[in-house]
Amino acid sequence: MSTASEPAAAGHAAVEPSAAPQAGAVKLTMILSGAVFALMMVFGLIMRAAQGQWIELDPALFYQILTAHGAGMVGTAALSGAAILWYFSGRHVVLTAGIFWAFLGLFLLGVVLILGAIFVGGYGGAWTFLFPLPALSGGAWEAGAAAAFMLGYVSIGVGFLLYYLELGRQIHARYGSLARALGWNLILGREDKNPPPPTIVAAAAVTIFNSIGIILGAAVLVASLVHLLVPGFEVDALLAKNLIYFFGHVFINASIYMAVTAVYEILPEYTGRPWKSNRLFAIAWNAVLIFVMAVYWHHLLQDVVMPPWMLVVGQLVSYFSGIPLIAVTAFSTFLYVRGSRMTWDLASSLLVLSVAGWSVGSIPASIDGMISVNKVMHNTMWVPGHFHTYLLLGEVAMAFGFMAWLVRGKTISQMGGLDRAAFVTYLAGAAGFVTVFLFSGAASIPRRWAVHYEEWLTHDRIGTLFSVLVVLGTMVFVLRFVARLGRSGD
Amino acid sequence: MQPVVLLISLILMAALTAAFWLAARASRGEAPGPKANSKRTGLIWAMTIAGVIISVGSLRQWPHALASTGDALEVHVSGGQWWWDIDTTEIPAGTPVNFNVTTEDVTHGMGIYDSGLTLLTQVQAIPGYTTKVTYTFTEPGTYQVLCMEFCGVAHHDMVNEFEVVAAEE
Ligand code: HEM
Ligand SMILES: [Cu+2]
Ligand SMILES: [Cu+2]
Numbered sequence: 001m002s003t004a005s006e007p008a009a010a011g012h013a014a015v016e017p018s019a020a021p022q023a024g025a026v027k028l029t030m031i032l033s034g035a036v037f038a039l040m041m042v043f044g045l046i047m048r049a050a051q052g053q054w055i056e057l058d059p060a061l062f063y064q065i066l067t068a069h070g071a072g073m074v075g076t077a078a079l080s081g082a083a084i085l086w087y088f089s090g091r092h093v094v095l096t097a098g099i100f101w102a103f104l105g106l107f108l109l110g111v112v113l114i115l116g117a118i119f120v121g122g123y124g125g126a127w128t129f130l131f132p133l134p135a136l137s138g139g140a141w142e143a144g145a146a147a148a149f150m151l152g153y154v155s156i157g158v159g160f161l162l163y164y165l166e167l168g169r170q171i172h173a174r175y176g177s178l179a180r181a182l183g184w185n186l187i188l189g190r191e192d193k194n195p196p197p198p199t200i201v202a203a204a205a206v207t208i209f210n211s212i213g214i215i216l217g218a219a220v221l222v223a224s225l226v227h228l229l230v231p232g233f234e235v236d237a238l239l240a241k242n243l244i245y246f247f248g249h250v251f252i253n254a255s256i257y258m259a260v261t262a263v264y265e266i267l268p269e270y271t272g273r274p275w276k277s278n279r280l281f282a283i284a285w286n287a288v289l290i291f292v293m294a295v296y297w298h299h300l301l302q303d304v305v306m307p308p309w310m311l312v313v314g315q316l317v318s319y320f321s322g323i324p325l326i327a328v329t330a331f332s333t334f335l336y337v338r339g340s341r342m343t344w345d346l347a348s349s350l351l352v353l354s355v356a357g358w359s360v361g362s363i364p365a366s367i368d369g370m371i372s373v374n375k376v377m378h379n380t381m382w383v384p385g386h387f388h389t390y391l392l393l394g395e396v397a398m399a400f401g402f403m404a405w406l407v408r409g410k411t412i413s414q415m416g417g418l419d420r421a422a423f424v425t426y427l428a429g430a431a432g433f434v435t436v437f438l439f440s441g442a443a444s445i446p447r448r449w450a451v452h453y454e455e456w457l458t459h460d461r462i463g464t465l466f467s468v469l470v471v472l473g474t475m476v477f478v479l480r481f482v483a484r485l486g487r488s489g490d
Numbered sequence: 491m492q493p494v495v496l497l498i499s500l501i502l503m504a505a506l507t508a509a510f511w512l513a514a515r516a517s518r519g520e521a522p523g524p525k526a527n528s529k530r531t532g533l534i535w536a537m538t539i540a541g542v543i544i545s546v547g548s549l550r551q552w553p554h555a556l557a558s559t560g561d562a563l564e565v566h567v568s569g570g571q572w573w574w575d576i577d578t579t580e581i582p583a584g585t586p587v588n589f590n591v592t593t594e595d596v597t598h599g600m601g602i603y604d605s606g607l608t609l610l611t612q613v614q615a616i617p618g619y620t621t622k623v624t625y626t627f628t629e630p631g632t633y634q635v636l637c638m639e640f641c642g643v644a645h646h647d648m649v650n651e652f653e654v655v656a657a658e659e
Contacts, residue, residue, distance in 0.1 A: 133596045237617040334513040339521030356510040371553040379638040442496035444609035449646040
């Protein structure tokens, strides 16, 4: 590992973060994200301890916490990803500050509605609001609570649409068309004097697929809301499920595809090798644009009344999505890191870790995307096992790495004692935590069960212990970020 | 099936983790040589070919195929918040069983567990639809139906059981 005195690292440390436009809004968003991540992790820890019967939790409250954790984590992953993408897109296009504030305001309004729906109204229908469960709670919550929850989503969705409208508009203004920003000139071998940088390719792709996702999500939200108010208004449950999982899958994946721009933009400062757009990179992103939308059928592999070809597409795309991720993103990371003499501080370590966690987490995901495997793994703990891998060790590591980079000192130096301890604690905790989930899935333990059988408690308890480590590491990351922000006077 | 899936997953995950670990350590070593890009091309081809083989192999026999109605025992399972109703309580071993699954309210998931709490098969129960899944039991014993799709505050209580009995000679 290297030290600050080495020229390769020191030479790239000079970019002033506060020189970036709207850095203040982004930093505020990252404080909020860090705090909510930490709080939601404590919720996760409470659920795990309750499943292990170390604490007692009324099942109704468990499912409310599950709902808050799911919606809160997905929302915060998206929020932090959006802040990162906004920050780095600002290096290439001019973005209107007011739009970001409107986005943040609508987001917070949504959070208030969602938290009120859950902890005042008692809504516990999970973040997936699967039709018609919000309207049929069996007495656990009133229609008003379900409506408030869904209106919260609508508010967040409107904020995101504004965000993407502005991003798409400015990319269009600077690059002439979204097709060019997606790197089509590179793909078609046409000359392009000013090819879109990786961040813009990512921004263009996410703008397209997440806008589509949110619009379809809004459609099913509106239908569900009308169904709550007008009981005679029926919606086909399978159609609603398709729309919900299309939206949910695209939305959570978009958070990673937004946050990965931190890797594209920050890692070069350490390796001294710019992350460039080339033909392969553009092809990979255009494939992702299609794959991320076509793959959502892997959530419906046990809905056997679906047309079989859709399930086949779900399985195939689950596998082939791994190629752009592993052979392009992960492989490029290897090439950039090898022989770079980079300094391993907290930011660079977390960012390289994030690519690892994301890629490694895709493996159990694609395996579960096989219809025959899914038959015995669907809705077992295998599922939280794989998605916590690419969220905890992927998206969240990107966000924490970005935060560490925002408050890095004038010179980059190797990790100090506390940083190293926090990093190792977080990594060990998260790796152990997700591995336990995978073992639990293989042991057929169903997911989303408030009360566990005797046979399962050992899994839950080991998982609880690992969660404690994750929470501890997170506390250090977040408090360190806030303390350093304060010191640098922002 | 589950232990094999777990083992393969863990091996592949460990291998990819090792690749990252080696790359991180090699930050102090040699820069990648001119062969790096052909290695990448090789990787893309290897993943593509493996993918085609795995896909064909795992889909050639349709995983949701049902037993033909002539040979199979038809069993009807209906679910609601928060109960399962199974119209046959004694199922002979060795005969293919077609489970016809419906729900009276929200979406549920019908998961069949053996007495060792291993999940054998499952299918979603979707409002307005009848979903079907075939399973042939080999061992007599008590089996359980657990709910596999979150359906409200008593989701974890939505359990019922049935018996599989030795086939009459
Ligand atoms: C200390 C860290 C964490 C702990 C202890 C934790 C714990 C849990 C637990 C116990 C569940 C329910 C498992 C079940 O189905 O029985 C869960 C579900 C979930 N978690 Fe986490 N989690 C953590 C971090 C995260 C992070 C960082 C994210 C995303 C950024 C996340 C997203 C989710 C989602 C989306 C669900 C699904 C909720 C649902 O089934 O409706 N979690 N988590
Ligand atoms: Cu149920
Ligand atoms: Cu259920």
